Amino acid sequence: MAKYEGVSLSVVRRLPRYHRFLEDLLKAGVHRISSRELSSKMGLTASQIRQDLNCFGGFGQQGYGYNVPALHAEIGKILGLDQGLRAILVGAGNLGRAIATHMAFETKGFTLSAIFDSSPQVAGESVRGLTVLHTDEMERYCRAYHPDVAILCIPKEAAQQLAEKLVSWGVKAFWNFSHYDIAIEHQGIIVENVHLGDSLMTLCYRINNTVDGEK
Amino acid sequence: MAKYEGVSLSVVRRLPRYHRFLEDLLKAGVHRISSRELSSKMGLTASQIRQDLNCFGGFGQQGYGYNVPALHAEIGKILGLDQGLRAILVGAGNLGRAIATHMAFETKGFTLSAIFDSSPQVAGESVRGLTVLHTDEMERYCRAYHPDVAILCIPKEAAQQLAEKLVSWGVKAFWNFSHYDIAIEHQGIIVENVHLGDSLMTLCYRINNTVDGEK
Numbered sequence: 001m002a003k004y005e006g007v008s009l010s011v012v013r014r015l016p017r018y019h020r021f022l023e024d025l026l027k028a029g030v031h032r033i034s035s036r037e038l039s040s041k042m043g044l045t046a047s048q049i050r051q052d053l054n055c056f057g058g059f060g061q062q063g064y065g066y067n068v069p070a071l072h073a074e075i076g077k078i079l080g081l082d083q084g085l086r087a088i089l090v091g092a093g094n095l096g097r098a099i100a101t102h103m104a105f106e107t108k109g110f111t112l113s114a115i116f117d118s119s120p121q122v123a124g125e126s127v128r129g130l131t132v133l134h135t136d137e138m139e140r141y142c143r144a145y146h147p148d149v150a151i152l153c154i155p156k157e158a159a160q161q162l163a164e165k166l167v168s169w170g171v172k173a174f175w176n177f178s179h180y181d182i183a184i185e186h187q188g189i190i191v192e193n194v195h196l197g198d199s200l201m202t203l204c205y206r207i208n209n210t211v212d213g214e215k
Numbered sequence: 216m217a218k219y220e221g222v223s224l225s226v227v228r229r230l231p232r233y234h235r236f237l238e239d240l241l242k243a244g245v246h247r248i249s250s251r252e253l254s255s256k257m258g259l260t261a262s263q264i265r266q267d268l269n270c271f272g273g274f275g276q277q278g279y280g281y282n283v284p285a286l287h288a289e290i291g292k293i294l295g296l297d298q299g300l301r302a303i304l305v306g307a308g309n310l311g312r313a314i315a316t317h318m319a320f321e322t323k324g325f326t327l328s329a330i331f332d333s334s335p336q337v338a339g340e341s342v343r344g345l346t347v348l349h350t351d352e353m354e355r356y357c358r359a360y361h362p363d364v365a366i367l368c369i370p371k372e373a374a375q376q377l378a379e380k381l382v383s384w385g386v387k388a389f390w391n392f393s394h395y396d397i398a399i400e401h402q403g404i405i406v407e408n409v410h411l412g413d414s415l416m417t418l419c420y421r422i423n424n425t426v427d428g429e430k
Binding site for chain 1: 218219220221222223224227228230231232234235256257258293294295296298300308309310312313314316317318319320322323324325363364387388390394396398399405407409410411412413414415416417418419420421422423424425426427
């Protein structure tokens with residue numbers, strides 16, 4: 001597959017939004033959209049969209065606008081949604097179960113292939129059609145199946161210990177819901193954090209004060 | 216309370232992390248920390264931390280470092296965690312229940328005061344000690360109790376309709392887990408988005424490609 005290098009993270013973070021908006025347009029039967037219309041729908045400027053897409057080659061045609069199905073497919077390819085990365089989920093508590101059952105992993109580039117929990121009571125239960133395995137089996141599993149990503153839905157202390165082990169077993173990326181900042185102690189590991197508490201505190205500040213700049 | 220104006224959102228977004236790290240230090244019994252130590256723990260430069268804190272008046276003392284309990288308390292005040300904002304949660308499905316039961320709302324500035332669901336089967340159930348109310352009761356509730364925030368754990372289409380109503384009933388802020396981008400159609404409303412699907416797709420890209428810049 002084509003590899004993109006050096007595109008900035010802020011551009012990359014907008015790609016899923018483009019993909020999401022284009023998917024909505026597709027579902028609504030829209031096959032062509034002007035850059036002005038797309039930008040007003042997305043709350044961006046037309047030139048911002050052009051600049052973003054130019055990082056990957058550019059897809060607009062002067063006076064034609066964007067071809068919705070083609071651009072949707074292209075952005076999906078850029079994101080690598082067709083690569084079938086394998087994810088394991090660690091921690092089948094409230095949050096872990098919700099993530100496992102709520103997320104459409106397949107449409108976001110991933111297959112959820114195993115779920116682990118440290119509680120012997122939880123191991124053996126079925127979540128999203130998968131039998132929850134005990135964390136004792138994780139090393140064997142990782143060495144045998146080389147999952148690309150570990151989704152951490154466990155408390156901070158457990159995350160700190162487990163991240164270290166998972167890295168030593170070859171896991172190179174994390175979708176991290178714990179409050180442990182993995183990336184600081186593990187250079188070269190890819191971490192996408194979802195710090196829900198941080199998000200809630202940010203909201204608290206924004207309600208109490210005026211903030212400069214938008215999302 | 217003191218109001219801060221015009222601090223940039225990127226600085227604001229780092230405040231909860233400071234609060235989190237300082238809380239860990241407090242729990243570990245650390246009462247004083249040099250700016251160098253704090254910065255290495257957080258993966259930031261000392262000058263970045265100084266600059267961030269200077270937006271709110273600055274708290275370091277030359278040659279002394281930071282007083283951990285004082286800085287922790289001060290950042291909590293800046294965030295407004297002591298203001299007791301009232302939140303309602305809409306959508307008691309998998310994700311909504313997990314959010315309701317998993318989050319320590321009180322330590323993040325909020326009280327969760329009501330949970331709503333559109334399903335008559337779900338209304339009446341107990342989640343986090345609250346009886347789930349039917350969404351038909353939401354207008355009466357909002358007009359009577361003026362919640363500060365609505366947490367949306369509902370599908371996009373429902374979010375689009377409900378956000379409009381909630382705004383008309385006086386709700387001015389959203390913690391948004393739906394895929395509907397509220398802020399685009401409702402100017403002046405404060406929205407903190409948790410787009411889990413976008414986060415997962417960003418991770419997919421980052422595994423497949425090299426990205427410039429961190430976090």
